[in-house]
Amino acid sequence: MKLKRDIMPPISDIENINIQYPENLQLDNGIPVYIIKSSAIKSVRLDVLFSAGQWFQAEPFVSTYTNLILREGSKSYSGKEIADKLDYFGVFSENIVQRNKAGMGFFILSKYFDKVLPLIADILQNPSFPLSEFELQKKNTHQKLLVGEEKVAFLAAKKYRSAIYGNTHPLGFEVKPEDALKTEIESLQKFAAEHYTQNNCSIILSGNVNSEVISSINKYFGKTCWSKSHKEASINTKFTPSAEKVHIIEKKDAVQSAIKIGMLVKPESLEDINGLKVLNTLFGGFFGSRLMMNLREDKGYTYGIGSRLSMINQNYAEFTISTETGTDVCKGALHEIYSELEKLIEKSPTEEELDLVKKYMMGNMLSMFDGPFMSANVIRALLESGFDYSYLESKIEYIKSTDINKLYEIATKFFNPNSLFQVVAGKCLG
Amino acid sequence: MLKFINHTLSNGLKLIIIPDTSTPLVQVNVLYKVGARNEHPDRTGFAHLFEHLMFGGSANIPDYDRPLQLAGGENNAFTNNDITNYYISLPPENLDIALWLESDRMNELAFTPKSLETQRQVVIEEFRQRNLNQPYGDAFMNLRDLAYKKHPYSWSTIGKCIEHIKDASMEDVKDFFYKHYAPNNAILSIAGNVDPVRVYERVKHWFGDIPKRNISAAIIPEEPVQTKPRTLTLERDVPFSGLYMAYHMSDRLNPKYYASDLISDILSNGKSSWFEQILIKEKQIFSSVDAYILGSYDPGLFVISGKLHKDKTYEEAEHAINELTSRITNGDFSKTELEKVKNRSIALRQLSLSSVENKAFETAFFEFLGDAGLINEEDKKYINVSSEDIIFTAKEIFNTNNCSTLYYKSKK
Numbered sequence: 001m002k003l004k005r006d007i008m009p010p011i012s013d014i015e016n017i018n019i020q021y022p023e024n025l026q027l028d029n030g031i032p033v034y035i036i037k038s039s040a041i042k043s044v045r046l047d048v049l050f051s052a053g054q055w056f057q058a059e060p061f062v063s064t065y066t067n068l069i070l071r072e073g074s075k076s077y078s079g080k081e082i083a084d085k086l087d088y089f090g091v092f093s094e095n096i097v098q099r100n101k102a103g104m105g106f107f108i109l110s111k112y113f114d115k116v117l118p119l120i121a122d123i124l125q126n127p128s129f130p131l132s133e134f135e136l137q138k139k140n141t142h143q144k145l146l147v148g149e150e151k152v153a154f155l156a157a158k159k160y161r162s163a164i165y166g167n168t169h170p171l172g173f174e175v176k177p178e179d180a181l182k183t184e185i186e187s188l189q190k191f192a193a194e195h196y197t198q199n200n201c202s203i204i205l206s207g208n209v210n211s212e213v214i215s216s217i218n219k220y221f222g223k224t225c226w227s228k229s230h231k232e233a234s235i236n237t238k239f240t241p242s243a244e245k246v247h248i249i250e251k252k253d254a255v256q257s258a259i260k261i262g263m264l265v266k267p268e269s270l271e272d273i274n275g276l277k278v279l280n281t282l283f284g285g286f287f288g289s290r291l292m293m294n295l296r297e298d299k300g301y302t303y304g305i306g307s308r309l310s311m312i313n314q315n316y317a318e319f320t321i322s323t324e325t326g327t328d329v330c331k332g333a334l335h336e337i338y339s340e341l342e343k344l345i346e347k348s349p350t351e352e353e354l355d356l357v358k359k360y361m362m363g364n365m366l367s368m369f370d371g372p373f374m375s376a377n378v379i380r381a382l383l384e385s386g387f388d389y390s391y392l393e394s395k396i397e398y399i400k401s402t403d404i405n406k407l408y409e410i411a412t413k414f415f416n417p418n419s420l421f422q423v424v425a426g427k428c429l430g
Numbered sequence: 431m432l433k434f435i436n437h438t439l440s441n442g443l444k445l446i447i448i449p450d451t452s453t454p455l456v457q458v459n460v461l462y463k464v465g466a467r468n469e470h471p472d473r474t475g476f477a478h479l480f481e482h483l484m485f486g487g488s489a490n491i492p493d494y495d496r497p498l499q500l501a502g503g504e505n506n507a508f509t510n511n512d513i514t515n516y517y518i519s520l521p522p523e524n525l526d527i528a529l530w531l532e533s534d535r536m537n538e539l540a541f542t543p544k545s546l547e548t549q550r551q552v553v554i555e556e557f558r559q560r561n562l563n564q565p566y567g568d569a570f571m572n573l574r575d576l577a578y579k580k581h582p583y584s585w586s587t588i589g590k591c592i593e594h595i596k597d598a599s600m601e602d603v604k605d606f607f608y609k610h611y612a613p614n615n616a617i618l619s620i621a622g623n624v625d626p627v628r629v630y631e632r633v634k635h636w637f638g639d640i641p642k643r644n645i646s647a648a649i650i651p652e653e654p655v656q657t658k659p660r661t662l663t664l665e666r667d668v669p670f671s672g673l674y675m676a677y678h679m680s681d682r683l684n685p686k687y688y689a690s691d692l693i694s695d696i697l698s699n700g701k702s703s704w705f706e707q708i709l710i711k712e713k714q715i716f717s718s719v720d721a722y723i724l725g726s727y728d729p730g731l732f733v734i735s736g737k738l739h740k741d742k743t744y745e746e747a748e749h750a751i752n753e754l755t756s757r758i759t760n761g762d763f764s765k766t767e768l769e770k771v772k773n774r775s776i777a778l779r780q781l782s783l784s785s786v787e788n789k790a791f792e793t794a795f796f797e798f799l800g801d802a803g804l805i806n807e808e809d810k811k812y813i814n815v816s817s818e819d820i821i822f823t824a825k826e827i828f829n830t831n832n833c834s835t836l837y838y839k840s841k842k
Contacts, residue, residue, distance in 0.1 A: 363502025
């Protein structure tokens with residue numbers, strides 16, 4: 001019998017997401033530890049996070065510089081010794097600097113875990129802030145920023161952040177490359193003393209986590225003798241967005257322009273957040289989204305366009321559309337983006353469109369728990385935004401049960417095109 | 431040790447199955463043995479443009495993406511100089527959807543004019559975004575062109591110029607498809623929470639009747655041995671001068687590949703590497719500098735590239751690099767340093783093979799090289815590299831007559 005290629009095989013819908021919940025415990029000094037175990041893996045990933053992200057900095061660069069200088073020297077090890085030892089034992093490390101949480105991630109072969117843990121604890125708890133390393137760090141950051149100034153996407157992102165958060169807000173500082181040279185080492189010492197402390201710390205362990213690993217962690221991170229800050233770290237939520245909604249940064253010789261359009265949104269409930277997430281996916285959150293289908297797959301204006309809806313904490317979301325388009329089609333691209341936004345509030349999506357988005361999102365939720373390290377990423381994301389697992393549970397229920405009318409309500413409630421900020425870096429011709 | 435099962439279908443399709451119960455998903459990876467290496471010098475960028483067209487609908491399925499999204503799946507693809515690789519991740523219950531989609535486009539594309547027209551534009555925007563509108567974005571294209579005189583590695587996957595992409599016709603597209611896209615020129619690798627017996631049965635069902643095609647035996651010109659140093663100076667509107675050096679090295683299957691990789695690691699892998707400790711920190715010549723290898727099917731390149739601080743000259747920079755490469759050729763490195771880079775290489779492979787995505791791709795890639803089973807030999811091959819191997823290989827590579835240097839000068 002000839003194979004019927006024109007008939008789609010039946011699809012089984014994803015009914016349930018098997019959320020991989022962590023085991024929770026506390027070290028002797030109260031630090032919370034989240035554990036995702038898998039014996040199939042011969043390595044451990046250790047993430048140590050602090051409330052030390054960009055939101056907590058009083059001046060630009062301090063959060064990032066403090067994070068980067070940790071591994072340049074500690075009480076018991078020089079920067080060179082730290083580098084040699086971590087490299088020798090095949091440890092891969094990651095510097096983490098987000099809006100709220102900052103810290104370091106380490107991927108460690110199980111057989112070397114005990115050999116490197118004392119060193120890791122020392123760099124996170126007892127940094128020595130070597131001045132010469134700091135001077136070099138500033139010089140190289142300055143160079144990176146000068147190169148960044150040549151990139152339209154970099155220019156647009158910088159202006160956009162200052163437009164929506166305000167130029168004096170820690171998330172919106174609009175810096176010039178030479179500002180990178182102005183930071184004083186005392187600012188880093190102060191920032192570390194206040195934020196890289198045991199009462200601001202959480203730990204995630206994933207992979208081959210056995211009882212020895214846990215007791216080693218308690219031995220090196222669970223003591224009470226490492227620093228404790230006196231006050232709870234607090235954040236500034238007074239945003240001072242720019243009065244101007246439209247910003248253009250001219251760059252001569254640009255053959256493409258970078259576009260950023262978006263705003264801060266203040267959802268009032270989990271229902272609002274979940275609705276916004278679904279709406280954003282439909283609008284610009286995946287390959288089959290309206291923006292992608294229109295601007296890339298139909299018009300060929302861009303290699304890629306997308307929108308994001310990120311909860312920057314439990315109360316605020318940043319909604320941002322980003323793309324790079326040829327300068328010759330930049331005006332056309334802007335026109336299409338706004339007409340897609342208008343469509344969103346003119347009429348509800350179709351059942352068929354929503355059905356596709358729901359199925360795509362369920363598949364996406366499934367892939368969030370693809371192995372212990374992916375599940376560790378979920379914990380990291382929850383810690384960053386301040387939610388717990390009940391948020392994910394509510395999201396799954398919402399995706400399954402929402403309808404086109406609920407989404408239309410969300411669209412008209414939040415997507416007012418007049419509240420959007422628009423930044424174009426490059427040149428805007430045709 | 432990575433355990434897998436392999437089969438060859440009667441039409442020549444290679445199938446690799448890697449059962450893995452640690453994931454809620456299944457990864458389907460289709461590798462075609464065609465890349466920029468197989469292009470005509472007047473039609474460059476074509477393998478990559480073609481990758482985009484593979485999403486423009488096949489003979490029986492007008493829309494590739496939609497059914498996959500309905501099945502809760504994700505997909506993407508990439509092209510390099512040697513291969514074009516397509517991959518899907520989806521719930522195992524919907525494996526048939528992935529096989530249906532992949533087999534139909536292997537069988538025959540829809541060849542719609544609209545798709546060609548749009549994707550030409552999309553690829554031109556990609557060219558602009560990655561290469562033309564980025565500082566230093568055209569450096570590597572120029573370096574390839576300097577290092578290779580005869581071999582098609584002289585151009586990047588994106589192509590030599592936008593005109594080649596603009597000129598692509600439907601006839602070229604069809605011609606390319608029938609020349610390179612065929613079961614006997616492809617490797618299908620499936621990793622995840624699946625039953626291997628059932629997977630084999632479903633693959634035979636969907637792919638079994640696709641006809642074998644005549645794959646044009648690739649006549650790829652060999653690169654003649656370089657006999658004297660080559661240099662090129664470009665002046666660009668960038669804030670800092672860049673230095674790019676490319677040395678010819680072995681192909682991916684040659685035992686010398688492993689020594690070459692470890693040499694690049696001693697020089698620049700990790701914070702303790704020589705480049706980081708000496709060139710960036712101690713001498714402060716570069717703000718960033720890297721050494722890395724292109725592990726390509728045909729003989730590849732050992733590349734050193736960096737951005738100079740404003741107050742440093744090319745002479746100082748080259749001298750400092752040559753001092754370090756001479757230390758390797760003179761055997762002036764410790765046992766511990768060699769052990770360190772081997773440890774890192776083993777840890778990196780373990781990290782990489784912790785995801786099903788990489789398990790599926792890596793086995794397909796080794797099958798492309800000749801045998802999927804080679805994936806389990808990699809650690810041993812790295813461990814067996816001796817100090818003498820390092821010295822011998824370094825002497826072959828770090829010879830000024832073997833080097834192409836691009837001076838990417840700041841006009842500012």
